[in-house]
Amino acid sequence: MIVLIGGKIFTGEEFIENGAIFIENGKIVKVLRRKRIPKNAEIIDLKGKYILPGLIDPHTHIGMRDEGAPRDYSDVNEATDPATPHLYAIDAYNPQDPAVGKALKSGVTTFFITPGSANPIGGIGSVIKLKNAPISEIIVKKEAGLKMALGENPKLTYREKKTFPSTRMATAAVIREWFTKAKRYGEEKRKKERDLKLENILKALRKEIPCRIHCHSVQDIETALRLQEEFGFEMILEHASDAPLVAEKLKGKVKGIVVGPLFGVSSKPESRNLSFENPARLSTYGIPVAITSDHPFNALYHLNLYAAMSFKEGLDEITALKAITSTPAEFLGVADRVGYIRKGNDADIVVFNSHPFDVMSRVEMVFVDGVRVV
Amino acid sequence: MEKLLIIKGGKIFTMEGAPLEGGYVVIKNGKIEDVTPRMEVPKDAKVIDAADSFIYPGFIDIHTHTGLWEEGVNIEGSDGNEATDPVTPHVRAIDGINFHDDGFKEAISSGVTTVNIMPGSANVIGGQGVATKTTGEILLNPSGIKMALGENPKRVYSSQKKLPSTRLGNAAILRKTLIDTLNYIEKKKKDKKAFDFKLEPLVGLFEGKYPARIHSHREDDILTALRIMKEFGIKFVIEHSTEGHFIAEILAKEQVPCALGPTITTRIKQELKFRTPETARIYEEKGVLFAFTTDFPVLPHYGLFYSAQIAVRHGLSEEMALKALTINGAKILGLDHRIGSLKKGKDADIVITNKEVLDPRFLVKMTIISGEIVYEHKSREDLYI
Numbered sequence: 001m002i003v004l005i006g007g008k009i010f011t012g013e014e015f016i017e018n019g020a021i022f023i024e025n026g027k028i029v030k031v032l033r034r035k036r037i038p039k040n041a042e043i044i045d046l047k048g049k050y051i052l053p054g055l056i057d058p059h060t061h062i063g064m065r066d067e068g069a070p071r072d073y074s075d076v077n078e079a080t081d082p083a084t085p086h087l088y089a090i091d092a093y094n095p096q097d098p099a100v101g102k103a104l105k106s107g108v109t110t111f112f113i114t115p116g117s118a119n120p121i122g123g124i125g126s127v128i129k130l131k132n133a134p135i136s137e138i139i140v141k142k143e144a145g146l147k148m149a150l151g152e153n154p155k156l157t158y159r160e161k162k163t164f165p166s167t168r169m170a171t172a173a174v175i176r177e178w179f180t181k182a183k184r185y186g187e188e189k190r191k192k193e194r195d196l197k198l199e200n201i202l203k204a205l206r207k208e209i210p211c212r213i214h215c216h217s218v219q220d221i222e223t224a225l226r227l228q229e230e231f232g233f234e235m236i237l238e239h240a241s242d243a244p245l246v247a248e249k250l251k252g253k254v255k256g257i258v259v260g261p262l263f264g265v266s267s268k269p270e271s272r273n274l275s276f277e278n279p280a281r282l283s284t285y286g287i288p289v290a291i292t293s294d295h296p297f298n299a300l301y302h303l304n305l306y307a308a309m310s311f312k313e314g315l316d317e318i319t320a321l322k323a324i325t326s327t328p329a330e331f332l333g334v335a336d337r338v339g340y341i342r343k344g345n346d347a348d349i350v351v352f353n354s355h356p357f358d359v360m361s362r363v364e365m366v367f368v369d370g371v372r373v374v
Numbered sequence: 375m376e377k378l379l380i381i382k383g384g385k386i387f388t389m390e391g392a393p394l395e396g397g398y399v400v401i402k403n404g405k406i407e408d409v410t411p412r413m414e415v416p417k418d419a420k421v422i423d424a425a426d427s428f429i430y431p432g433f434i435d436i437h438t439h440t441g442l443w444e445e446g447v448n449i450e451g452s453d454g455n456e457a458t459d460p461v462t463p464h465v466r467a468i469d470g471i472n473f474h475d476d477g478f479k480e481a482i483s484s485g486v487t488t489v490n491i492m493p494g495s496a497n498v499i500g501g502q503g504v505a506t507k508t509t510g511e512i513l514l515n516p517s518g519i520k521m522a523l524g525e526n527p528k529r530v531y532s533s534q535k536k537l538p539s540t541r542l543g544n545a546a547i548l549r550k551t552l553i554d555t556l557n558y559i560e561k562k563k564k565d566k567k568a569f570d571f572k573l574e575p576l577v578g579l580f581e582g583k584y585p586a587r588i589h590s591h592r593e594d595d596i597l598t599a600l601r602i603m604k605e606f607g608i609k610f611v612i613e614h615s616t617e618g619h620f621i622a623e624i625l626a627k628e629q630v631p632c633a634l635g636p637t638i639t640t641r642i643k644q645e646l647k648f649r650t651p652e653t654a655r656i657y658e659e660k661g662v663l664f665a666f667t668t669d670f671p672v673l674p675h676y677g678l679f680y681s682a683q684i685a686v687r688h689g690l691s692e693e694m695a696l697k698a699l700t701i702n703g704a705k706i707l708g709l710d711h712r713i714g715s716l717k718k719g720k721d722a723d724i725v726i727t728n729k730e731v732l733d734p735r736f737l738v739k740m741t742i743i744s745g746e747i748v749y750e751h752k753s754r755e756d757l758y759i
Binding site for chain 2: 152155156158159162163164165166167168169170171172173176177180181184217218219222223226242245268269270
């Protein structure tokens with residue numbers, strides 16, 4: 001048994017000072033609000049340190065487009081067909097991507113990998129744990145969301161090829177057509193033959209997985225709302241630069257919003273309202289917010305700093321910490337495993353030497369499944 | 375109970391008979407409660423004193439692309455033409471409209487309170503339009519199926535070396551798609567599982583739920599539209615109708631409504647050769663139901679009023695000019711039970727100006743949509759959104 005004692009523990013919900021975390025067989029077996037030093041245990045004294053659940057990035061392409069590799073090495077976008085719900089990001093995950101090790105050293109222990117935004121319906125994303133083990137053992141959840149995309153990316157991808165969809169109208173039509181087909185497929189009593197594309201959309205229609213919808217501008221957010229109303233799926237919006245402008249309409253409709261990448265300048269018209277103020281503005285409406293690097297667009301290994309910048313621009317401290325721990329765990333449907341320091345969860349823990357929002361803070365230790373890896 | 379909002383006129387153009395000199399427009403719960411020459415004003419009512427002003431129903435533009443071609447943005451904000459397939463009835467304008475676009479703000483400050491936004495004219499069958507208040511309140515969706523004849527579709531697809539590259543091709547595609555739809559309707563009667571995502575929106579044309587709205591400039595294109603729509607028994611509106619003055623008697627006899635405009639552009643293509651400011655006057659003389667349009671972003675929204683002013687200079691009556699900015703558009707959209715005139719029970723969409731709108735010096739002082747004051751002119755700077 002390992003016991004971490006002292007310091008400030010952020011549980012995923014609140015801070016506990018001078019508590020103790022008991023780790024056994026890779027799991028957190030007990031969290032105490034006071035120090036109690038047991039016998040027969042390896043004690044690690046973390047006085048003065050900040051202890052957090054392993055950080056989680058809810059939207060990355062890590063391992064799908066290796067750092068330092070040429071552009072054509074990318075496996076992010078299967079931009080040959082606007083509807084590819086049958087693709088799985090996991091099939092392109094390269095654990096040898098140099099970013100993986102860097103991310104781990106920065107305290108990120110779990111992330112979502114997803115197909116890109118070239119296709120209106122892109123494919124299935126998975127939740128993966130950063131751990132030196134074969135891929136089969138690091139998948140936390142194979143099917144954690146159906147990636148979809150609205151706005152500039154799909155329409156400009158296919159406009160270049162002079163094929164449908166080359167406008168926002170047509171992007172919505174692609175989604176509507178395939179979701180209608182899937183709905184009818186789901187209603188068939190005796191299916192003549194299996195259809196993998198429709199099967200995967202059906203999972204979203206039956207709310208087994210959420211739709212993860214890439215969008216930036218107002219009309220795309222409103223289109224997502226309209227599609228949701230028509231088809232009744234659960235949805236999380238990705239990026240959603242204009243979301244604060246229509247936040248009132250989003251309340252209660254979205255499971256949450258994944259904000260980011262925020263570090264940098266808007267590279268296109270639809271993301272002109274991208275700002276570190278967005279998490280705070282959305283949060284005032286009670287909309288759950290998670291923060292992402294969208295790696296490799298921003299580096300995954302500065303995730304704590306993106307939360308720090310959001311904190312600086314008005315997001316409250318606890319919500320900002322949750323935005324890189326428990327909130328993404330909830331979005332990904334893996335909160336029973338990661339994102340919290342609580343009894344029963346995996347012992348994925350990161351120790352910072354000072355507040356994680358301090359630009360000078362360093363990661364001193366990382367535990368994954370109870371094993372110290374950093 | 376909500377408090378009353380009362381506008382104290384002023385000259386009130388109700389568009390329901392002669393204007394009222396002085397009088398009151400009473401607004402409650404977003405609707406017009408009353409239009410009356412005299413009343414006891416309740417103490418708790420909010421009163422807008424418009425004694426030396428002019429009061430109109432909100433102006434209507436029945437053919438625009440507001441927010442669908444975003445202002446100041448290039449292809450990233452251009453979503454009106456799905457020019458990859460000449461038949462796209464399954465796309466919807468609403469999915470591409472940015473309701474926060476500057477175009478809407480300028481429409482509101484110009485007094486335009488309702489627009490009918492449609493896909494463009496690249497495709498023979500372009501998609502579904504939507505009629506909306508300029509605040510984003512949807513009135514009708516779909517408001518019709520946009521279609522196009524003449525130069526635009528043939529230019530787009532001849533450059534792609536595809537059918538249609540001639541007017542013959544345009545008409546053939548239109549006819550074939552409508553026949554396909556009839557076949558589909560028959561098939562659905564026999565087979566409940568039959569479903570065609572693309573043709574499904576065209577079924578509504580045969581059911582009379584909404585009209586075809588056919589872009590056509592040249593006289594022969596207008597008549598092609600008439601011929602094909604009569605053949606299939608479909609209600610329709612002619613969009614632009616640039617050469618409509620040549621066949622105004624036919625349009626009147628066949629009761630074909632027209633969206634007229636943009637009338638104040640240059641003749642940038644062959645089929646605009648006979649564009650004339652006289653068309654509106656001729657429509658009035660022959661009895662064609664028409665409304666002005668800017669085809670925004672071809673003209674800015676305030677171009678609607680210049681179009682009317684120039685038509686008046688060329689002999690259109692002032693009364694008809696105002697109708698063609700208000701009630702006629704409402705009728706053509708099938709929304710005259712809600713908008714287009716100041717009448718008890720209709721939506722409180724009201725514009726207050728400092729001079730009559732047919733005077734080019736007029737300025738919008740206030741715009742009210744569904745009972746809410748959405749624009750108030752305070753200084754010159756307000757015009758620059």
